[in-house]
Amino acid sequence: MGFSLRESLKFIKIVIPKKEKQITEIIRSLENGDSFSNSVRLFLKEDIYYQILIAEKHGELADSLKTLGVYLNKKHEHRTKLIQLLEYPVILLLFLIVLMLGMKIYIFPELNMWNTATRVHLIKPSTLIILLIWGGISGSVVIFIKKFLQRPVVKRVEIICRIPIVGKVYQNYCHYYLSLNLAMLLKSGLGIKSICTMLTQFSSTSLLYQIGRTLEKQLLQGGQTRLFINRYPFIPPELNVLLNKGNTTEVLGQELDMFSKIKYQKLTNQIEKLIGLIQPLMFLFIGVVIVFMYLSLLLPMYHSMEGVYK
Known part of the structure; x- marks a missing residue:
């Protein structure tokens, strides 16, 4: 203004x-x-910082800040909507937890006194097996997270992109993020090799640095950008078509700018659909918990009644 x-x-x-x-x-x-x-x-987070850095170096700061403002505002709206959707299921889940604790403390001991054959509060072999399985799963998760954090950022992003459902959303975010930054660099007149050189000046822990360094090494060895793009799921495959059209860097930058807007719209739609699925899944989980609560209550009573009739 x-x-x-x-x-x-x-x-x-x-x-x-x-x-x-x-x-x-x-x-x-x-x-x-x-x-x-x-x-x-x-x-700022690292990805947003580098977007501002690129825009500042090439005279696109005002437009970049406006784009970031729209993105972060939409992200805040999604977070608020998610919290609103989860309020009722979380309250219901807390109520069920309290109810389960009450059953464990008051009802199960009474059932145990009524039927000495039903040892609800004692540790059974099946309980030990379940505990061992949960321990094994928890240990595997901890080891996986530890190894995951030790991997290079490119490998981490690649793994996240391959996760079902959530990975597709993150993949679209990467497509939007990379195409937008590439559009700003191309519109400023930089070529692919110059862009790689610039990206290698960033922090070695950033995704842009890893991409620039790997691509630069591949180009020096006589490799093609097409093979590099097809190698990683977080790089939009549409880049192959756009890069091989033979347009000037300025026109290519404009096309990528429009492409990033399309990816952003797709990303927004995916997030809204994912948010819409969360509440039904929470209610399904709560329904399963209620069924198991009834079974844990009724099965001992059934065994007790069976003993009376015998």
């Missing part, structure tokens, strides 16, 4: 007093000569 960067930050500090401390630190950093991206780095 014509405000300078410093005036905009001062205005935000007035409008959002809760963020006054952070905004003051950003303004102080800018006054000390730091770039905007470095000034806000401590308050």
